[in-house]
Amino acid sequence: MDARSLNRESALSSYWLVGVDIGGTTVSTVLLDEGLRAHGELTVPTDLSNPDATMWCVAAAIEQTVALGDASRRLAAIGLGIPGQQDYEHGIVRIAVNLHWYDYPLIPRLTERFGVPCAFENDVRAAALGVYRFDNPNDDQNIAYVSIGTGLAVGVILDGKLVRGRHGLAGEFGHMIVDPNGPLCNCGTRGCLETLVSATAVVRRAKEAIAQGAGGALAAVDAITARAVYDAAAAGDALAQRIVDDVGVELARALRSVVLAYDVDGVVLGGGVTRAGERYLRPIVAEWLRQQESSALARAVLRPEILRIADPTRNLGAWGAAALAADLMNRHPQTS
Numbered sequence: 368m369d370a371r372s373l374n375r376e377s378a379l380s381s382y383w384l385v386g387v388d389i390g391g392t393t394v395s396t397v398l399l400d401e402g403l404r405a406h407g408e409l410t411v412p413t414d415l416s417n418p419d420a421t422m423w424c425v426a427a428a429i430e431q432t433v434a435l436g437d438a439s440r441r442l443a444a445i446g447l448g449i450p451g452q453q454d455y456e457h458g459i460v461r462i463a464v465n466l467h468w469y470d471y472p473l474i475p476r477l478t479e480r481f482g483v484p485c486a487f488e489n490d491v492r493a494a495a496l497g498v499y500r501f502d503n504p505n506d507d508q509n510i511a512y513v514s515i516g517t518g519l520a521v522g523v524i525l526d527g528k529l530v531r532g533r534h535g536l537a538g539e540f541g542h543m544i545v546d547p548n549g550p551l552c553n554c555g556t557r558g559c560l561e562t563l564v565s566a567t568a569v570v571r572r573a574k575e576a577i578a579q580g581a582g583g584a585l586a587a588v589d590a591i592t593a594r595a596v597y598d599a600a601a602a603g604d605a606l607a608q609r610i611v612d613d614v615g616v617e618l619a620r621a622l623r624s625v626v627l628a629y630d631v632d633g634v635v636l637g638g639g640v641t642r643a644g645e646r647y648l649r650p651i652v653a654e655w656l657r658q659q660e661s662s663a664l665a666r667a668v669l670r671p672e673i674l675r676i677a678d679p680t681r682n683l684g685a686w687g688a689a690a691l692a693a694d695l696m697n698r699h700p701q702t703s
């Protein structure tokens with residue numbers, strides 16, 4: 368093999384992949400090499416001043432991420448997770464409300480800018496892929512990743528493949544109607560699951576109870592967060608405990624539907640509020656065990672051991688996006 372082919376050989380076998388998790392507040396990235404080893408991470412504020420500014424902010428974050436690695440490798444592919452609906456065929460973000468992107472040609476713009484293949488996925492599905500590839504100790508092939516934050520959505524992996532559905536809406540459990548007389552949801556319907564159990568809902572439940580005269584530790588908190596409610600419950604506050612228990616029961620019922628819909632090996636919960644860890648899982652497991660007392664079906668399918676919290680030390684959205692980039696390299700091997 369002459370020197371030129373040797374160089375070409377090493378350029379093809381070692382390269383950088385960048386995974387990007389685009390959120391309404393921050394853009395987070397990870398730099399992986401061809402062996403999917405991490406070489407750096409970055410988080411920058413999202414520039415929302417206009418749709419192009421947001422794209423340039425993402426492009427700048429990608430450049431800075433590549434600069435974290437040494438010059439022996441070159442950028443080969445980019446993967447992105449986006450909170451919205453995509454047209455995968457044309458690389459267009461159809462609707463990403465929080466980013467103000469409507470019919471925005473993100474993939475063509477980034478491909479033109481970087482000259483490498485780019486792929487995107489809905490952010491929750493990208494995180495589900497991150498769990499499947501990088502936070503999967505039992506090598507489960509069927510996983511439901513439940514993202515709980517301002518809303519709630521489920522990213523589903525079946526037989527090792529992401530499930531998108533016809534319109535990319537598969538797994539939108541947050542908009543399942545649970546209580547037709549419940550709070551009004553952003554989608555315009557009353558009582559969607561996410562109005563009852565999201566991190567936002569936990570805060571709303573606490574504020575409503577306090578407005579109705581409930582006392583306790585939370586009444587003295589200036590800006591109530593979901594985390595503060597879980598902390599107060601752990602410290603023995605009765606109101607906080609009631610909210611945590613009520614949310615746990617609702618979530619346990621919803622996760623029962625997820626398990627019955629997809630028959631998964633694992634249900635993995637992620638999002639800031641789940642960092643309460645065992646304290647977050649306990650009321651859910653308690654409700655599953657209660658259901659088991661009277662139901663053989665519940666005993667067969669609602670096994671607490673399939674339930675766990677996603678690895679909080681890794682940005683699984685960015686890692687999953689990097690996995691999309693890796694898949695691009697495997698799908699289009701540069702053999703010439």
Ligand SMILES: [Zn+2]
Binds near residue numbers: 552554556
């Ligand atoms: Zn809704």
